[in-house]
Amino acid sequence: MTQRHHARTGRRAFPAIAFALCAGAMVLAASAASAAYPDHQITLVVPYAPGGGVDSVGRILSRGLAKELNQSVVVENRPGAGATVGAGYVKRAAADGYTMMVVDPALIINPSLMANLPYDPLRDFTAVSMLTLSPLMLSVTNGLPAKSVAELQGMAKTGGQGLSFASAGIGTTPHMAGELFKLKTQGNFIHVPYKGSGPAMTDLISGQVQFSFSTIAAASPFVTTGKIRALATTGDKRSPDWPQLPTVAETVPGFKVLFWTGLFVPSQTPPDVVQKLNAAVAKVWQSEEAQEALKKIGETAAPPMSSAQSQDFVHSESRMWATVVKDANIKVD
Incomplete structure (x- = not known):
């Protein structure tokens, strides 16, 4: 083999070696960054206005995570368009664990209701953990x-x-519960969104x-004071907080x-x-x-789930609600 051939081979090999070294360095840098995580402030996005149920869960979580991770966790409210503004913001954030989001089922219901969303919930986000899991309450006017x-x-x-049935807005879980009730009973029900x-x-x-249909937190104060009447809860078993109510x-x-x-x-986190x-x-x-704080706002901590189990749960919910939206022919103007 000639000296010239060795030189050409060496020139071709150099970029590949350099690329491998750079890639290795990037992996090591990423590993080091992950090992040091978190070394600065974390932002916890709530895609709703302050004061609601999701915001309250986010603030309870932020206080707990700040202590557990020994790092400040700041809640940032980014409301608008049924959680899509906040979700779009988090999608565009660096996938490094310093921007996260607490959100409700609107995240996976919206794609079935709205065109041109700025995110795909199953592709663009990873579920770290489910936080709360509670039935709704079915109540009627006196x-x-x-x-x-x-x-x-x-x-x-x-x-x-x-x-007529009221809900907290189009695409919310209470709205979807009403539509599912309508489908399963073939009842003459008219949705009134608020x-x-x-x-x-x-x-x-x-x-x-x-x-x-509403969250227990929203309805229970008025049920206990007799201003409305509760008929049932929506879980697969009776609520431990309202055992007298059937499902x-x-x-x-x-x-x-x-x-x-x-x-x-x-x-990509x-x-x-x-x-x-x-x-x-x-x-x-x-x-x-945390458990006392959740109880005060009428929420129940979800059972411990791994990230993979949480992902599976979210995918299952997404399929269920997509079917309801399709079968009920729900349109958003």
Whole structure:
């Protein structure tokens, strides 16, 4: 073999060697960054205005994570367009574990309702952990004679203009619960969306609407004071906090709706960072302080789940709600 051939071979080999060395250096740098995580402030995005249920969960989590990770965790509210503004912001953030998001099922319901979303929930985000998991409450205005799910269902089949149900807004879990109830019972129900659970409860109390699915936190103060009447909860078993209430499924087989919140990060976040966050959430949620804080806002901590289990849960919820939106022919103007 000639000296010239060796020289050409050496020139061709050099870029490959250099590339391999650079790639190795990048991997080592990334590993070092992950090992040091977190070494500066973390931003926890809540894609809703301050004061709501998701915001409250986010603030409880931020306080706990700050202690567990020994780093400041700042809540940043980025409301708008049913959580899409905040979700779009987190999608564009660096996938390094320093920007994360607490969000509810709107994240995976929106793609079935809206065109041209700035994100794909299953592709652009990784579920770190589920945070809370609670049934909704089905309640009626006191002026409605229905005392059970069966009676409410019967009233919806008697003709007339139908019964109206309130929700916290189009695409929210309470809205989807109403649509699923309508599908499974073939009842004559008319959706009336509101901008939040507060206005929805106000009109339910006054009798402007006949019934509502809502979070337990939103409905229970008015149920306990007798301003509205609770008929059922929406889990697959009775709520330990409201054991006297039957589930909707006891009358309508297969009906199950859970309101959840979860912690998400951009999808390319290093797996060891995701694992570290998952373990931190588990420790925070096991603390008496966090459990008492969640109880005060009417939320229940989700059972411990790995990131993979959380991902599977989110995918299952996405498929279920996409089917409901399609079968109910729900359109967003």
